[in-house]
Structures are given as structure tokens and as C-alpha cells.
Amino acid sequence: MSGMTFFLLAAVAKIALVWAVMLAALLPNLVWMERRGAGLIQDRPGPNRVGPLGLFQAVADVLKMFLKEDVTPLYVDKLLHTVAPAILLVPALTTFAVIPFGSSIPVAGRDVKLVIADVNIGILYVLALTSVGVYGLVLAGWASNNKYSLLGGLRSSAQVISYELSMGLAAIATFVTAGSLKPSAVVDWQVANLWNCVPQFVGFVVFVVAAFAETNRVPFDLPEAEAELVAGYHTEYSAFKFGMFFMSEYANMIAASAMIVTLYLGGWALPFVTFTGVWGGVLSIVVFWAKTLAVISVFIWVRWTLPRFRYDQLMSLGWKVLLPLSVLNLLAVAWVVAMKGPA
Amino acid sequence: MTGGLVLFALAAGLAIAFALAMIVETSPVRSVLSLVVTFFGITVLAILLAAPFIAAIIMIVYAGAILVLFLFVIMLLNLNEEAREKDARPVQRVLGLVAVLALGGLLLGLTLRAGAPPVAPSAAAAKIPSPDEIPLIGRLLFSDYLFAFEAVAVLLLAAAVGALILSKRRMD
Numbered sequence: 159m160s161g162m163t164f165f166l167l168a169a170v171a172k173i174a175l176v177w178a179v180m181l182a183a184l185l186p187n188l189v190w191m192e193r194r195g196a197g198l199i200q201d202r203p204g205p206n207r208v209g210p211l212g213l214f215q216a217v218a219d220v221l222k223m224f225l226k227e228d229v230t231p232l233y234v235d236k237l238l239h240t241v242a243p244a245i246l247l248v249p250a251l252t253t254f255a256v257i258p259f260g261s262s263i264p265v266a267g268r269d270v271k272l273v274i275a276d277v278n279i280g281i282l283y284v285l286a287l288t289s290v291g292v293y294g295l296v297l298a299g300w301a302s303n304n305k306y307s308l309l310g311g312l313r314s315s316a317q318v319i320s321y322e323l324s325m326g327l328a329a330i331a332t333f334v335t336a337g338s339l340k341p342s343a344v345v346d347w348q349v350a351n352l353w354n355c356v357p358q359f360v361g362f363v364v365f366v367v368a369a370f371a372e373t374n375r376v377p378f379d380l381p382e383a384e385a386e387l388v389a390g391y392h393t394e395y396s397a398f399k400f401g402m403f404f405m406s407e408y409a410n411m412i413a414a415s416a417m418i419v420t421l422y423l424g425g426w427a428l429p430f431v432t433f434t435g436v437w438g439g440v441l442s443i444v445v446f447w448a449k450t451l452a453v454i455s456v457f458i459w460v461r462w463t464l465p466r467f468r469y470d471q472l473m474s475l476g477w478k479v480l481l482p483l484s485v486l487n488l489l490a491v492a493w494v495v496a497m498k499g500p501a
Numbered sequence: 502m503t504g505g506l507v508l509f510a511l512a513a514g515l516a517i518a519f520a521l522a523m524i525v526e527t528s529p530v531r532s533v534l535s536l537v538v539t540f541f542g543i544t545v546l547a548i549l550l551a552a553p554f555i556a557a558i559i560m561i562v563y564a565g566a567i568l569v570l571f572l573f574v575i576m577l578l579n580l581n582e583e584a585r586e587k588d589a590r591p592v593q594r595v596l597g598l599v600a601v602l603a604l605g606g607l608l609l610g611l612t613l614r615a616g617a618p619p620v621a622p623s624a625a626a627a628k629i630p631s632p633d634e635i636p637l638i639g640r641l642l643f644s645d646y647l648f649a650f651e652a653v654a655v656l657l658l659a660a661a662v663g664a665l666i667l668s669k670r671r672m673d
Contacts (some may be wrong), residue, residue, distance in 0.1 A: 238534075278635060281558035289565025293537065300530060300576055314575065317571060339635055491654070 164268065172274045176254050179447060180412055186216035191457050199462040221402070228397040231302070238301035243395065243402035246294025249287040250409035256280040257416050258342040259446045260426045263439030272426070272443060273342050280341045281333060284417065285326055288372065291410075292318050295391055298403070302394035307418050313469065317371055317378065325368035327362040327484035331491040332421045341417075345425030355422040355431075360487040362422045364480050369414040371476065373407065376461040378472055399430025415453035416446075423449055481493040509549055516542030529575045533568055540564045554635055 189207070190213060197204025205212035230239060260272030277283060292315045299311015332354050333339050336347040348354055355362040371378040392403045419425060426433075426446040433442040467475070516539045540563050547556035561626035642650045 235530075238531075277553060279553045279557045282561065286560035286565060289561055289569070292565070292569055293534075293572075296572055296576070300572075308576065312573070315573070317568070319569065358508070446561075457522050 167272050168265070169274060169345070172270075172272065173255075175443075176259060176274065177251070180251070180409065181253065183345060184412055184447075184451075185405060185408050186220065186469050187213075188412070188454065189216045189219065189404075191455070192461070193414050195455070195458045196462045199459070202462065214221060223398050223401040228399060231304075231394050233303045235301040235303065238297050239394070240270060240399070242294050242298035242301055243399050243406070244294075245297065246291055247402050247406040249291040249294075250406040253284055253287050253413040254416065255412075256283050258340055258345050258425055259416070260439055260443035262431045263436055271342065272439060275355075278339055280339050281298050281329055282339065283323065288322055290317070291406075294406070298395070299391040302391070304394050307391050307393045308392070309390060314374055314391060317374070317472060317476070319373035321368040321378075322475060322482070324476065324480040324484040325363050325372060327481070327488050328365040328368065329417075329421055331361045331484075331488045333360055334488070334491050334495055341420050341425075344421055345427065348424045349427045355425040358422070358487065358491060361482055361491070364484045364487065365422065367477075367480060369418060370457070370460065371455075373410045375407075375411065375457055377464040377467050379466060411454060411457055412450065415450045415457065418453050419446065419449045423453070433458065469487040505549055508545065512542045512545035512549070514542075515539075516546070528570065533571050533575065535566055538563050540568070550633075553639060 159316040192216070194212065205215040208218050222454040230236065255275060258271070258273035258276070262269050262271045264270070294315045295318065299307045299309070299314075303306070306342070309395045332344050335358075336344040337346075344354070370376075392400055395403060407410045426442040428445055433439060519535040519538040519542065523539065526535055534595075539569050540559055543557045544559050547553070547559060577583045
């Protein structure tokens with residue numbers, strides 16, 4: 159087998175693995191986890207009728223969404239109304255291309271790195287995709303021809319753009335220490351030294367808060383604040399188009415959690431353990447997804463615990479607190495790295 | 502190499518088609534969106550030229566920031582479809598056509614005279630992990646091109662301050 163064929167086959171296998179975990183294993187069960195978690199926190203059972211512990215509720219919901227009538231309101235911009243959910247979903251599903259989800263597995267005498275595309279521009283790729291996702295939100299709001307949708311769309315895009323800055327600046331600090339823009343290099347640095355959440359605690363906090371805002375999750379879910387905006391940008395969506403918004407919210411949450419794990423929580427690594435051989439590689443994948451799942455549970459826990467921010471509070475938190483903090487963090491980290499000299 | 506050629510044709514076609522759509526489209530929102538797709542095509546072209554950094558920057562700066570602002574302004578001002586006037590500016594139209602033909606002719610002539618471009622070395626294309634060019638760009642910006650870099654930074658700062666002052670004055 160030539161190098162090129164092997165490379166392509168490995169890439170296809172890795173994409174299949176990541177999407178299988180994300181779409182088949184995580185997405186439906188996350189919805190279940192969220193609703194059961196909500197029940198637990200609010201002292202009620204949550205969905206418990208369909209299957210054992212209500213586990214098949216997600217399957218039932220997806221079936222329902224497929225079978226329902228897809229209502230397109232009369233005065234919408236038909237084309238944009240249809241493509242908006244897809245524009246939102248595609249970046250959410252493709253962010254994973256640069257996230258290392260395991261160490262490496264030896265296959266047929268070659269060492270296969272467990273990251274779909276270990277490109278030099280890693281973090282820039284993620285930022286570019288996030289900024290494309292904004293179009294999905296804006297267009298959904300605008301094309302619906304409904305004031306609540308438009309307000310929701312504008313709110314969420316303003317929010318995503320504002321928090322993207324702090325998020326990027328916080329992330330850059332981790333790449334400064336690693337000396338490369340590859341997420342896999344950041345993980346390697348953490349394996350060799352220390353998990354980034356300890357030396358870069360400020361950046362870690364900024365990144366996590368910004369990730370909550372980027373994914374439009376409580377306490378920053380102003381775009382779909384049901385008390386004021388009905389349902390925000392997806393008010394006019396039904397059936398599977400609504401399902402796509404739903405999916406992209408969870409896919410975004412998975413991607414954000416995976417980024418947090420990769421940049422700050424050591425990625426696929428565990429302290430004092432080195433993963434070698436085939437089983438080591440498999441184990442590192444398990445460790446990565448377990449960590450991601452743990453971060454996702456924090457997202458869910460926060461959603462059912464904290465109240466929603468007011469919109470001006472959200473903006474001033476982003477611009478007046480998080481942005482200066484992330485700049486200071488970046489300066490401090492860069493100063494320390496510069497003092498140490500080139501590695 | 503043929504795979505690259507097909508991708509090039511697709512991306513270039515996409516970019517040109519949507520650039521046309523951007524001009525022809527009467528709804529401002531759709532016009533901006535066509536420009537986004539054009540930038541997407543250009544991004545793919547940059548990646549084909551083995552310049553992923555440029556590609557990412559085009560996507561982040563143009564598609565991700567500037568055009569989103571355009572979209573915001575259009576949506577907030579609630580601009581509707583342009584009213585199609587009956588050729589309000591006949592002179593400009595003719596001048597525009599002349600300019601387009603002249604520029605196009607110049608480009609075409611230069612391209613034809615330059616002959617076939619040297620075929621990209623396939624050995625470099627086969628080497629999947631390309632050399633890390635970002636540290637190189639950083640080093641160049643802060644050594645050989647330091648003056649130009651700083652000058653552009655000052656220019657941008659001046660423009661930002663100017664924009665702030667202009668918008669403030671109108672509010673008073």
C-alpha cells in the first residue's frame with residue numbers, strides 16, 4: 159500500500175470514528191443526560207417512560223422530528239431559511255478535524271496519529287469555522303422575517319463575535335507555550351510538562367466562560383431567551399430544520415468541551431501514564447472522550463443551576479472583564495516564555 | 502495533480518459565479534452572502550497554493566469579521582431591494598464597460614505572454630505535512646518588514662480613532 163492510499167484510508171477511518179462517537183453515541187445520549195440531569199437538579203424524575211430509565215426518549219424524539227410536518231412560514235426568504243440551519247451545523251461537525259482525540263496507534267508498521275488533520279494552522283481553522291457559524295445564526299434570524307427571530311439572530315452573532323476575541327486570545331497563550339499552532343503540539347507540551355489549567359488558570363477560566371457564550375448556553379443564552387424572544391432565531395423553524403438547530407447546539411457543545419480538554423486539561427493524556435501500543439492508543443481515545451464527557455456535564459450542571467444574564471451585563475462582561483483578562487494573560491505568558499528563551 | 506486541477510476549477514468557478522451574483526443580486530443581504538461564498542472559493546484556492554495561513558486569515562478577517570459587520574449594518578438599517586432605475590447613469594455605465602475591457606485585456610495579454618506556468622512540483626504536493634510556515638512569517642514581519650508592519654499598524658490605529666470620532670460627532 160502506497161503512502162498516499164494509506165494516508166487517505168487512515169483519514170477516512172478517523173473521520174468515521176469521530177462522527178460515530180459524536181453523532182451516534184454522544185448526541186442522543188446528551189439530550190437524555192441533559193433532561194435527566196435537569197430532573198435531578200430540580201428534584202423531579204425527568205423523562206422516564208420510554209425504555210429503561212427513559213433512555214430511548216432521544217430515539218423517539220428524533221423519529222418525531224423526522225415525521226412532523228415541515229412548516230415554512232409564508233413571508234420567509236425560502237432559500238436562506240432553508241440553508242441557515244445547515245450553515246450552522248457544518249462548522250459544528252467539522253471543528254473536530256484538528257482536535258487530537260488520542261495519542262497514536264501502530265497500524266501495519268506505521269504510527270497513525272489520532273487526529274484527522276494535524277495542520278499547522280490548527281487554532282486558526284477552529285476560529286475560521288466559528289466565524290462561519292455566525293452566518294447560520296444571523297441568517298436564520300433574518301430569513302425568518304420575524305422580529306423575535308431577527309433580535310435573537312443579532313444578539314447571538316454580536317455575542318459570538320465579542321466572545322470569540324477573548325476565546326482566541328486565551329487559546330493563543332497555550333500555543334505560545336507550546337511553540338506551535340497545532341493542537342497536538344499543545345497536548346504534547348502538556349504531556350511533557352504540566353496541564354495548562356494550572357499554569358494558565360486565568361486563561362482557562364476566560365476560555366471556559368467564553369465557550370459558554372460561544373455555544374449560546376445558559377447563563378449566556380440570551381439569543382433564545384424564551385421569556386422575551388419566544389425562541390429567538392429558531393422561532394420560525396419546525397420539524398427537522400429545528401432538529402438541525404438542536405443538533406448543532408449539542409455538536410457545538412461537544413466541540414467546545416473537546417477544545418477545553420485539548421488546550422487545558424491535557425487532551426488524551428493522564429498524569430504518570432504513558433500510552434503505548436494498540437491498546438494504549440485505544441485507551442487514550444477512551445480517556446479523551448471521558449474527559450470531554452466530564453466537561454459536558456459541567457455545561458449541563460451550569461445550565462440548570464445559574465440564572466440568565468441581562469444582555470448589557472453579558473456585553474460588559476465580555477468586553478470589560480474577559481477581554482482585558484485574556485490580554486493580560488497572554489502578555490504574562492509571552493513574557494515568561496520570552497524570559498526562558500527559545501526552547 | 503488532476504485532483505488538484507478539479508478542485509481548482511471548482512473553487513475558481515464558485516468564486517467567479519458568486520462574484521457575478523454579488524453584483525447582479527438586487528437584495529443587499531444576498532449580495533453580501535454571495536461575497537462570502539466568493540471568499541470561500543478564494544480560501545480553497547489559497548489552500549491549493551499551499552498557503553493555509555493566508556486561507557485561514559481570509560476566512561477569519563474577511564468572511565468572519567468584515568462581512569458580518571456589513572450584514573449587521575444592512576439588517577439594522579433594514580435596507581430593502583434596490584429600486585431598479587432606468588439607466589440613471591449612462592455615461593458611467595459606458596466608462597465602466599471600457600475600464601473592464603481594458604483591465605481584462607491587460608490581464609489576458611499578460612497571462613498569454615507569460616506562457617504556461619511551471620507545473621507545481623508534485624513531490625512537494627505529496628509531502629502532506631507542509632513545513633510550519635507561521636514562525637517564518639512572524640520572523641519576517643518582525644525583522645525585514647518591521648517598518649512596513651509598524652506603519653500599517655499606526656495607519657490602522659489612526660483609521661480606528663478617526664472612525665470613532667466621526668461617529669461620535671454625528672451623535673451629538
